[in-house]
Amino acid sequence: MSPLIEKMLTLQDRDRKMLQLLREQKDVPARKQLIESRLQAHRESLKASQEEIKKLTATLKNIEVEIEGKKDLIKKYRDQQLQAKKNEEYRALEHEIATVQKQIRAFEDKEIVEMERMEELQKKQTEHQQDFQAEEKQVAAELQVLEQRVGNIQQELDQFRAERTALTAGIEPAWLSRYERILQKTGNFGMVPVEKNCCGGCHMTLPPSVVHEARRGTAITTCNYCGRMLYALP
Numbered sequence: 001m002s003p004l005i006e007k008m009l010t011l012q013d014r015d016r017k018m019l020q021l022l023r024e025q026k027d028v029p030a031r032k033q034l035i036e037s038r039l040q041a042h043r044e045s046l047k048a049s050q051e052e053i054k055k056l057t058a059t060l061k062n063i064e065v066e067i068e069g070k071k072d073l074i075k076k077y078r079d080q081q082l083q084a085k086k087n088e089e090y091r092a093l094e095h096e097i098a099t100v101q102k103q104i105r106a107f108e109d110k111e112i113v114e115m116e117r118m119e120e121l122q123k124k125q126t127e128h129q130q131d132f133q134a135e136e137k138q139v140a141a142e143l144q145v146l147e148q149r150v151g152n153i154q155q156e157l158d159q160f161r162a163e164r165t166a167l168t169a170g171i172e173p174a175w176l177s178r179y180e181r182i183l184q185k186t187g188n189f190g191m192v193p194v195e196k197n198c199c200g201g202c203h204m205t206l207p208p209s210v211v212h213e214a215r216r217g218t219a220i221t222t223c224n225y226c227g228r229m230l231y232a233l234p
């Protein structure tokens, strides 16, 4: 293999590593969002249980108001009883009082059921709160790792760029510009080996003359199908 092709392959190796790093760099915002979105789900379930508690608190308050109202009503009936002149009148009020007391008991039964539900909800909310805090810690740790990786990517890219400048200094401009154009177009390889008379990039069978040219390795030889530069494996 000619020293020029060897140099080009070293360059390609660095370029591919750089492309990989650039892709990783581009993915960072999406990865960050994905990590943060996990917290969002927790935030939502926490908010939902808070809403439920708020609603139930209002329900319980309403029950209290109803019971108080009924108790006032009984007081009013008792006062009326004191002023009752006839027995029937007194008994009728006694009957009214019994009815209201029954209503109060019904409200109190309902209150017990709702208070049990409240206890459940509060337990659930505490769990949600704990889950949220645990996830928050986890998310912060993952974001920190990602942030570190961002710094490392930049450092590696800077290193590769410096190395690349040194490498390209020894490569013929015609080969270099051709290679760079193809690499940009294909996004993966600018140079591929000839494998069993086929292009190592698109795998199409190459004409014998092209294979022959690639083996000589003295001129730029490209695949007729994908345009990648060809070289022969030793």
Ligand SMILES: [Zn+2]
Pocket: 199, 200, 201, 202, 203, 204, 223, 224, 225, 226, 227, 228
């Ligand atoms: Zn090809």
